[in-house]
Amino acid sequence: xxxxxxxxxVRQGLKQWYSKHARDLPWRVNTNSYGTWLSxxxxxxxxxxxxxxxxxxxxxxxxxxxxxxxxxxxxILKAWEGLGYYRRARFLHKxxxxxNTNGEFPxxxxxxxxxxxxxxxxxxxxxxxxxxxxxAAVDGNVTRVISRLVGLKDPVNNSKGSKKINNIAKLLLDxxxxxxxxxxxxxxxxxxxxxxxPKCHACPISKQCISSNNTELLNKIPLKVKTKKIQDVDxxxxxxxxxxxxxxxxxxxxxxxxxxxxxxxxxxxxxxxxKRRPLKPVVHLLTHKKxxxxxxxxxxxxxxxxxxxxxxxxxKVIPVYDLKQLAMPRLITKHILPIISTL
DNA sequence: AAAGCGGGGTT
DNA sequence: AACCCAGCTTT
Numbered sequence: 001x002x003x004x005x006x007x008x009x010v011r012q013g014l015k016q017w018y019s020k021h022a023r024d025l026p027w028r029v030n031t032n033s034y035g036t037w038l039s040x041x042x043x044x045x046x047x048x049x050x051x052x053x054x055x056x057x058x059x060x061x062x063x064x065x066x067x068x069x070x071x072x073x074x075x076i077l078k079a080w081e082g083l084g085y086y087r088r089a090r091f092l093h094k095x096x097x098x099x100n101t102n103g104e105f106p107x108x109x110x111x112x113x114x115x116x117x118x119x120x121x122x123x124x125x126x127x128x129x130x131x132x133x134x135x136a137a138v139d140g141n142v143t144r145v146i147s148r149l150v151g152l153k154d155p156v157n158n159s160k161g162s163k164k165i166n167n168i169a170k171l172l173l174d175x176x177x178x179x180x181x182x183x184x185x186x187x188x189x190x191x192x193x194x195x196x197x198p199k200c201h202a203c204p205i206s207k208q209c210i211s212s213n214n215t216e217l218l219n220k221i222p223l224k225v226k227t228k229k230i231q232d233v234d235x236x237x238x239x240x241x242x243x244x245x246x247x248x249x250x251x252x253x254x255x256x257x258x259x260x261x262x263x264x265x266x267x268x269x270x271x272x273x274x275k276r277r278p279l280k281p282v283v284h285l286l287t288h289k290k291x292x293x294x295x296x297x298x299x300x301x302x303x304x305x306x307x308x309x310x311x312x313x314x315x316k317v318i319p320v321y322d323l324k325q326l327a328m329p330r331l332i333t334k335h336i337l338p339i340i341s342t343l
Numbered sequence: 344a345a346a347g348c349g350g351g352g353t354t
Numbered sequence: 355a356a357c358c359c360a361g362c363t364t365t
Contacts, residue, residue, distance in 0.1 A: 039360080040360065041361095042360090043359085043360040043361095044359090044360070044361045045348090045349085045350095045358090045359055045360090045361055045362090046349090046350090046359060046360080046361095047350095047351080047352070047358085047359050047360095048359085048360080049352090050350085050351075050352090050359090051359095051360080082349090082350075083349075083350080084348080084349025084350045084351085085348055085349055085350090085361085086348080086349080087348070087362080087363080088348095088361090088362085091362080091363090116362090116363090117361095117362065117363090118362085119361060119362045119363080120361090120362095121360075121361060121362090122360085122361075122362085125360065137360080139359095139360045139361075140358075140359065140360070140361085141359090141360065142360090182360095183360090186360055189360090190359095190360080195353095195357075195358060195359090196353075196354065196357090196358090197354095227356075227357080228346085230355090230356095254364090255347090255348085256347080256349085257348090257349085258348085284350095285349095285350085285351090286348085286349055286350070287348080287350080287357095287358095288346095288347080288348090289349095329350095330349075330350060330351090331349095344365100345364100346363105346365080347362105347363090347364085347365100348361105348362095348363095350359105351358105352357105352358085352359090353356100353357085353358085354355100354356090354357085354358105
């Protein structure tokens, strides 16, 4: 059989299947660039169910790109709170300002790629879905589908493997209908060709797939090179208060939880603060960090001492009650705010 | 090419 | 405990 026929069969199978099984995602109703763009940024490394919720929340808070552009970064981070990878929210804000200034959304893959937070996958997804541009979008789903389809022996997370995947994705692309084709590939990866126990019996392209119903291959492919060990990290945060006021600081923009709010690790002077009990340590798991967070509660001897301490560390004094208005890491909102709010 | 960035679900 | 999720940016 000729390769062209092979690709054609895959395209046909996908198209047929997607026409029946496409999920009813909110941004597939009344499609517009804003909703599509927002969905793609939210869904980067984020599961669909979580992403859909956040999409509704952000659409409600910022109905148009202008609302987003005119908002403060703190407001956007607050709306993003809990979703993780907070740079995405800051890039979203920057991109919104650019789009708002330009007066319109980008109209091509190349133009989308220039926006902050938009890489090759996102630019391809948006431009194919919104403008029917014939570019292949390759995400984790597509990588899995293609690597199994052809029985790829290379690791998919090195340059050689990902180049092969991208080349095959281009050959497979339905240039008449790239938006639906890209979404069909992803949908298949999400619903049928899932990581564990894929449903080959329900797959429209199992005839063309080298790994189909082959447990050994399916367990091995997609092959990935070394995963980093989880590292233990110790954090020490000081909850420094005077009556109903507390000191909070903003995390540096280039690190973890960039521009979110939290508590200082600077120990206050014993001359002006009475040390209270340490709080129960919190263990918080991230993808490649195991964070052991320790907290100490301090009470200032007067308001001036609190203000001076805050000033010395570039922190902010706010009523405890207002903490919930700031965007904070899950570690804090989950384990610390419930304790502090009872004080 | 590799590191860093979140949080949570699933197995 | 390990893997995965509609990845991107920086070094």
